[in-house]
Amino acid sequence: MEPGTTQRYTIMATRVKNGKVVTKSERVCDFSCSTYLPKTKNLRQTKATESSLKLNWNKVEGARAYRVYYYNTSKGAFKFYKQTEKTGMTISKLPSGQEYIFRVNAVKKTENETYLGYYSSNVTASTK
16 A cells, blocks of 8 residues: 555455355445555754754655654653644744754645654754
8 A cells, every 4th residue: 555545445244155156245344444654754953043943854755744743841742843844844932052852754634534654763953
């Protein structure tokens, strides 16, 4: 299956005798399988000022957008920051001399479904 897609399946029971279908059941089960988008790669800091930093990453095939997350030390978990259609983001209004941990994942949205990619490796970025 192509990354970021869903396939739907129906299971039915059949009985075959001498190579011919003798009986066929009604639908037993419907289910679907979805695939993740690939991992976002090469997340890196490309610029820093006293109050901002810039992150960039490689394009993920099939992605329509990317979600950027930062590590919230008081909560002990990553928190969603923003979504962008670009392969980079400038984060502004930050205090100088601070370190932050970020990660990114790809997003593909269709009419009925939202597919997420595997998270990038974490990167530590800092202001000057």
